[in-house]
Amino acid sequence: MLALAGLLRIKSSTAASFFLPGRTLQGALLICFSRVLSSSSKSNGYDSELETIPKLVAQDQWEDPRIISFFTSPSTHVTISGILLRLKNNPRLAFKFFMRAGKQEGFHHSMESYCITAHILFNGRLYYQAGLILKDLVSHYLMFGELENVINLLKETSRVCNSYRNGVFDAFFGILTDLGRLEEARDCFQRLRSLNILPKVRSCNNLLQRLARSGKGDLSRKLFDDMLCSNMMPTVFTYNIMIDICCKEGDMTTAIALFLSMKEAGCSPDLITYNSLIDGHGKLGKCKEVEELLAEMKTAGFQPDAITFNAIIHCFILNRQIQRSFAYFSEMKRSEVVPNVVTFTTLINGLCKEGLTSTAMKLFIWMRLKGLKPNEFTFTSLIDGHCKARNLVEARKLVFDMVQEGIVLNHVTFTALIDGLCKDGKVEEAEMVFTAVEESGVTVNLLMYTVLIHGYFANKDSERGIDLFNKMKEKGLKPDISSYGAVLWGLCSLGKLSEAEKLLVKMEEQGLKPNLVIYTTMMDAYFKTRRIPEAFDLLHRMLDLGLSPSVVTYCSLVDGLCKGGSVTEASCHFERLKDLGLEPNVLAYTAIIDGLCKNSCLEEATMLFEKMMTEGNVPDVVAYTVLIHGNLKMGKLQEAFAIRRRIEEQGIELDLYAYTLFIWGLHNCGQKQQAWAVFSEMMKKGIHPDEVVYNCLTGKHNEKENLGEGGILENEMKSNVLGSLPEDRNS
Structure with missing residues (x-):
């Protein structure tokens, strides 16, 4: 306390110059203290400690009574910063002293001593040791919301340590990111920016990626905007992170805008850039855009890898264009790109969805011969395919194989089994699987309930379907759009349209807005009951709400018009599909072909x-x-x-x-x-x-x-x- 009193005896005019806007009291006092130390201070009684302690430390004489007395002195917390400054030209010794002091019983380093030591170590290029100090600083002081004070003090101490580079600030920012303190790292960037200090782009990229992986894409976008506003130059890695975020969110407009922006800025896209864009478009089933990007990628000198081919194959599988998927599979092999588990699983899944389970099993065997181990998704696709094909014997064999290979059956597998059994009319057996799951301790989720509810309705047992729907609510599970959709579909399929209309009203009262699937279900039901005006009213309502009708919606429209004898009008709507950006799939073609056949237009x-x-x-x-x-x-x-x-x-x-x-x-x-x-x-x-x-x-x-x-x-x-x-x- 005597040292502090000595500091405060500085002339008021001099002291006032230290208390500038934005400068903390601790920082101001530290600057004063450093200046006092640099002047003649024999009269203050500190010269002895400031001269003696560093020498004893250099001689490794930690048991000397003077050092022991120093650590038990009330003024140690003030004096220790001065000793560290005396040792700044010997960073290793300063680090040794700091660590030894921290181990003394009853002693805790102040925020100032942490900051001074970090600067000294950075000046001495002891970056690893500096990182340790900063991590310790974060764990000791940031739990009390001291972020702004820490940054201010790092700024103040940089002057007395003659530290004119920003390495310490960048390291501090990076440590916050590495420790998972992402929102504090984001705040740190803002604070440093206000002090005209900017972390390295590489450190910002690390935070961008961590925010994205933790599902905080909105914060990633804000940080990226701040980087641009600060005239920081994003690298290809920066752009790749942001493009990947947009692609995963399905925001392809922004992704393409970033893609064009990076090229305009002279930053050349790489393979990762193209793969992200191909994958993003692919997951939305945009095959044309995918092929255009592939062509551009090849022109730019990049050869597609397994990730590229998997994304393209998946895109065509989504559009039920299995032949095109296999064409790219063949190109993949010709290019000597080795197919992996994802490749085979995607193709197997596609084949199973098309009812080609025999071909899928051949591919499954080939996959195993290649030494690739099927995962739960591979097995589940095959189990689901066999269940849909009413081949439950093979489905059960695959379940047994899963267990034998130590692959845990999950909700997806159980749901596929229940769904398959229901589709085969074996609802009681599906109930047994459902009950077994409940009794095994596995939590039955909404989807599993929904599948069994759908199964009851599909087998014309609306009473049990409604009972299970109510039981689900009694269990504390809140019905979602899919659950309501299953019941609505069931009621519509059994001709109970008035009950479906009442349930739709109730669903909306619960705050759930009907989606495209539900509107399509109701529209299809109106067509089936020859209530064509109501069907078109519902279609117009969908359009007014901004919902874009899908291929399935138009299938219902075409099928309904055909059954009403309006084949010409149905053909017109079918021809409009491509104009609306929709690719007619097998179901769409089947609907119009069926209508033409029913109206004797076989040719x-x-x-x-x-x-x-x-x-x-x-x-x-x-x-x-x-x-x-x-x-x-x-x-x-x-x-x-x-x-x-x-x-x-x-x-x-x-x-x-x-x-x-x-x-x-x-x-x-x-x-x-x-x-x-x-x-x-x-x-x-x-x-x-x-x-x-x-x-x-x-x-x-x-x-x-x-x-x-x-x-x-x-x-x-x-x-x-x-x-x-x-x-x-x-x-």
Whole structure:
């Protein structure tokens, strides 16, 4: 305290000059103290300690009574800064003294001593040791919200330590980032900027990336803007971080703007830049943009790597263009880029979604022969594919393989199983899996409830579907858009449109706004009940709310118009798809082909079918079945069986509906013996006939009632309107 009193005896005019705006009391006193030390101070009684202690430290005489007495003195906290300044020309000795002092019982370094030591060590290029000091400073003082004081004191002490570079400030900023104190690091940048001190771009890049990885993209954007306002020159790494953030958020407009901006600034994009943009566009299914970026990337001298090819393959899989995906897979191999687990899993997932499970299994085997170990996503895609194909035996085998290989079954796998069992009509078995999950201690999530609710409705058990929906709420789970969507879909599919309308109102009262899927579900239901004006009202409401109709929405529109006999209008809407930026997929083509077939426009339907294949859309069993139905309806048995051969070449198995069509068509053309032969084949494959099949064989059928004209397409529409749950889980 005597030292402090001595400092305050400085002439008032001199002292006033130290208390400038922005300067802390501690900093001002420290400057005063350093000046007193630099002048003759024998009269103050400190010269002895300031001369003696550094010498004893240099001689490593830590047990000397004078050092012991020094550390027990009340004035130690004031004097120690002066001793450190005396040792500034010997940074290693200063560090040694600082560390030894910190170990003394009852002694704690002040903020000043930390700052002085950090500057001394940086001046001596002892960066590692300086980092240790700064980390200790952060842990001791920043818990008390002293960020501004620490920065101010670092600024003040830089003068007395003759430290004119900004290395200490950059290191301090970097340490805050490395310690995960991201918001404090962001505040530190702002404070340093106000002092005309800027961290290195590399340190800012580190904070940008850490903020992005922690889901604080908004703070990354603000920091990036501040960097530009401070005339800092972003590097390719800076731009890559920001472009990647935008791509992950689906903000491709900003991503492209940054891409153009970096090129204008003379910063050349690299492979990572192009990969981020390709991946961002790919996840939105923008195949055209993806291919344009790939071409530009090659022109710039960069060769695509596994990440590039995986993003492109995924893009075409999203658009159900499986042939294009495999074309890039072939290019990948020709380019000697080794496919990885992600590559194979993406392709397997795509094949399974197209119903090509046999081909997917071949790829799965090939993957294993290549020494690649399938992960939970690979298995889940195959399990989901087999479940959708009603091949539950294979699905169970894959579950067993997962367990054998030590891969933990997760919510996704269980949900795929429940979904598959429900689709196969095995709702009770699905309930058993659901109950087993509950009893195993695994928390049943909203999606699992939603899948089983959907299963009940799909099997025409609305009562149990509603009961489970209520049970879910009783368990404390708040229904989301998907849960409400499942119930709405179920009610609409069972013709309970008035109940669906009431539930929609209730959902909106809960603060949930209907999304595109729900609007499409309701619109489809209006079309099915021939309430076409209401369907168009709903479409216009969607547009007014800024919701862009999807391909599925237009499929419902086309299908509804076709069933209402407005084939010409339906064709016009189909032709508008590309003008609206929507790529017609298999489902869209199937809807219009089905409508044309139902209205005896078989030639047009066949031409569209071929066009669909030319554009890279692989027909599924539904698309093939629709065209088979159209040919059989016109009595063209030869053409129908030719289509069947094409199906078999694709590895697609005929289902009950397809067999029913052939039996009906043959019997209708008077070829009863062949109809019975097809029936026998169906039985051998384990497909059990229903009443419709027997009616076809006995001639007691009525096409509209028994074949359920367009029924298979309607079921496919319902499935797609809901949103194909397993797909959503893996995306």
